[in-house]
Amino acid sequence: MPFPKVVYYISGHGYGHAVRSIQIINELIKLGCKVIIKTTTPVFLFKEGLSRPVEILFEGFDVGLEQIDNIRFDLEKTKKSVIKLLASAEERIRKEQKFFSDQGISGIVCDIPFIPLAAAGRLGLPSVGISNFSWDWIYAHYGKWDPEWYSLSEAIRGYYREGDLLLRLPFYGKMEAFRRIEDIPLVTRRSEKEKDRIRLALDLPQDRKIGLVGFSQVELHDQGAKKIEQLSSEYLFLIRPPLNLESNIFRKVEGGEFSFIDLVCAADLVITKAGYGIVADCLSHGTPMIYSDRGEFPEYPILVEGIKSHLSCCYMPKEDLYSGNWESYLERLSSQPRIQPEIRTDGAQVAARRILEWMEIRKGP
Template sequence: MAESTGMLVAYVTGHGYGHLVRLGEVLREVRARAPGLPMTLVGDVTEPLVRTLVPGPLALRRVACDAGLVQRDALQVDEAASLRRCRELDATFEARCAVETGFLRSVGARAVLADVPPLPFAAAARAGVPSLALANFSWDWIYRHLAAREPAFAASAALAASAYREAGLLLALPFAGDLSAFPRRVEVGLVARHPRVPREEVRRRAGLDGRPAVLVSFGGLGVPRLSREVLARDAEFQWLLPEDATTARLTALGLIYPDLVAAADVVVSKPGYGIVSDAVAAGARLVYTERGDFPEYPVLVRDMPRWLGCVHVSNADLFAGRLSEPVRRALSLPRPPPADTGGAARAAEQVLAALG
């Protein structure tokens, strides 16, 4: 494809790794098709992780784009702190929008891609730049849900919906919640990372023997109450905990996180788009636990079984280390046929079309 002049500016929410890694997959595909296209990533994210996701030159601009939700840990939302954060950022929305509008104009932005803070869509509309959203849920939907218990969230929901209505096109992903705020949408399918090292080689590098391997994965926040000492009581399985899957350790082994997911026989986690899509692409089974009153949870629980083998474990059993029985049940499930995971390529084509 001929190179486009101008720049692609991508924005990412600060809420969890899943949004960043799937946005990174789309940017990888864009880079493969337009190697010389300048790109900037805007978000409150760490540079080392970004560099593992997107090859080649990529400018990084550290900006808190949205409030998201404040988490106590991987399974608990701090609603009071989340509301305070929403109020703080909502109060400065217009000023921050003016800054982003100026930034887009100053760098010659040709398109904006965001997953999925509201701010960049309002800024892109004011700058006259086409914008695309990448999402399976939107913050207006999340805040409306919370407003049933805390009505003050309704103002944040309304502000987010107003910004989303300025988006040019939504690239809709599976496991979708209410995305009705976006005026136009196209389904792109599952955006997922794939392992890059063969499974047996990963197991060798990671020091795994012939026993089934169980990867306990709860993102960067983790679940401090779950310890290796508790899990090691059952020697039938090999337990891989978050300290076994740090970016530094995986880099030292020449691996990326999806390699470890593929090497595991079962993943234990909360259901979120990132880990579910990793497990689908790797052909792993999932033992999942509830994650509080988060409206994405029932959508994932409803839709996951057609994508991968999955078994529920309660928070109480998880924290007590009673995982062996649900792991055995998960191992007994057949693997679904390989899924279509070409969403990143389809999303990249839409982005390049917007770039002209």
Template structure:
């Protein structure tokens, strides 16, 4: 079966979720995947264990951000005015290009473009989401009334799929939603193997600092230099190689480690509230120091889930490198929570798709 997967490039959360589903579908059926996105190809090379075709394609606008926590709505609206609405004339060449792929099914992780393409080509479509862009944009409507037309257009597009999966923790339920458990990529290597590669001792406690798909430009780990057996791992824009400096390890943004393996190898995670980070931390029941995104509508939903399901606490982005954060790390890392058996929503999605379409 030829499957097109249209994936939002807003951070890496949507690509992470898509990769989890792709891996599961590959194990239960004969599939060929065509991935449409602007998420860098190296992410899929790192995340998938199967061959696929990668076609660089803008599949949505999402939110244009100046950093991991601040969105630029003026630039976002300008981008929406260029991207929307879809039309046969405007995208005729692209429709011809996609039709040559002879797709049997199109799956979209919140991509409205893929749903529209599927409708035009008469290909069954599936939506996978924990929010949709019309719901996100509603939050900004009072201050940016120009969004109203885009919201209406997107709301109609999101009614098109033949099947609709809503993943916990979800923001809104559609009347056609099939609710599934959190979707996460599963580990490949053991905790012991990764910790050995990172040159950690059995006594070392690893703190993973992650901002999802947006690397950290600024870091000041001096406050953590003399913290006994605590080790800190930072994915950053620079350097291009791995640097191990005392108890601080810097990784390049496109490092070779599989992120779920790093989560599993860690003893605590610090990160912004994003779907894939939350789902992967949840899957391993790790203590989580989270950084909220007050202006992003999804954030309160993820925060509620984290507070209910994980040993967790909140910190401010400006206080990551502070003695207060160090105190919170030491408090959380000494608290234990019995790991329960988690259901991967990717299994649920793959099994339902297989029964319906294969």
């Protein structure tokens, strides 16, 4: 199939969907695909990660969760947004079908919006979902508190059923809506720079451990930063915008020569939430992790099992994260031997090849 044209739909919930999608898109580009991205994820992630510029259309096709910050979310606000999205689903399906026709689209990939899968399915256009969870499974979890979530979940499941193929990532939840499921290895990224060179170029101290605070937004309590600052003789913590923490123990590293994945490579440890993107980043470099909880999010316990199986790690309750009570967790992590993960990380290459194979199969003779 000469130079297929693919629309790649990416959830705007967090950065993990985009980070892994970028790796697959880079592989699709290598294989001769023209890719159009539709997402609400901030553009800087694509500028930083894509091997070459592609067309990006700022348009969202799922809600995810309405976040208060990187850890907390507003479930009632999320439900209202999901109801609104479902009310517009059929109209948006027709709009996407016209887009496919006008643009001469060969097939679509979704991580993991449901509306485009239905749009492609009804046209007989090849479609591939890629994820470790689907939103019907996430939302059904909240039905035990509010039964309306069950009906919303079932409506979403119906749209997922219209997709062709799911490439299922490791650390997955129940994804029963998909008619055909194939497992693929972890999709991740690696720094192309050496750890020592990064640390030297950033003029990082050799007599202190280097931590990376892997949040884009976290609000420390009034005395939190002062408590953390008491650790300054032993630690220096790197942060990236838009996170802004005022203390000499934090050093802000702007974009430019060094990307976020370079900082993961350079760090002795990462403090973060248990999200798929940062877990994959740490797994690809063997970087130890202190992780905090995410409230009632059903992906969380599955990711925690993956973290415990493959990384040096310890858990920090979010109350201690916000209050700056970090010392005991840092000591606990330091007492552990560093584990070198043994897990396949070539999922991007596997996924890209399978996407093109599937489009060729569905195209027929």
